[in-house]
Amino acid sequence: MVVTRELADELPAEAVDVAKARAATLLLAFRHGNQLAFDRELERLLADQAEQEVTTLLVWIAAEAVRKAYAPEVADRVLRGLARLAPADTSGVLVDEEFVDVAELVEAVDAGDVGTVRALVAATPDTTFLVGGLLQAVAMMLPFLPDGEVREITAELRHRHGSRSIPRQA
Numbered sequence: 001m002v003v004t005r006e007l008a009d010e011l012p013a014e015a016v017d018v019a020k021a022r023a024a025t026l027l028l029a030f031r032h033g034n035q036l037a038f039d040r041e042l043e044r045l046l047a048d049q050a051e052q053e054v055t056t057l058l059v060w061i062a063a064e065a066v067r068k069a070y071a072p073e074v075a076d077r078v079l080r081g082l083a084r085l086a087p088a089d090t091s092g093v094l095v096d097e098e099f100v101d102v103a104e105l106v107e108a109v110d111a112g113d114v115g116t117v118r119a120l121v122a123a124t125p126d127t128t129f130l131v132g133g134l135l136q137a138v139a140m141m142l143p144f145l146p147d148g149e150v151r152e153i154t155a156e157l158r159h160r161h162g163s164r165s166i167p168r169q170a
Contacts (some may be wrong), residue, residue: 016057104116105133
């Protein structure tokens with residue numbers, strides 16, 4: 001058993017766990033190009049003024065990743081290369097939105113081309129934009145459906161997938 005003692009100016013263990021969880025949320029959003037989740041978590045950090053703790057943990061995570069992935073003599077070269085490649089403006093998360101072709105997905109679904117649908121989904125690193133675009137396409141088509149058709153479709157979907165309604169907020 002390893003026993004550690006807390007220094008006077010050190011974060012309590014519980015606060016470290018919370019900061020690690022927040023850092024992980026931020027990293028996951030960044031990794032998957034989810035700008036909304038990234039911005040939301042960043043705003044929470046700034047509002048709570050926890051950015052220093054989370055930044056420290058992010059640096060620790062990065063240092064551990066470099067330490068495990070590279071030999072010591074290579075690690076500094078990798079970090080220097082990353083520093084040179086860092087964009088001047090880091091305010092946004094890089095997203096794959098421009099690579100998503102929702103029209104092709106809708107056409108493949110309409111044609112019943114399962115292979116193309118699977119290929120499009122597999123080729124999309126972050127399906128957030130693909131699903132969002134598909135939802136937008138469906139919303140655009142709804143006004144063209146005959147009266148009562150939407151109710152029949154939703155009833156069929158509920159029948160196939162079970163009705164798990166989410167309580168609506170007032």
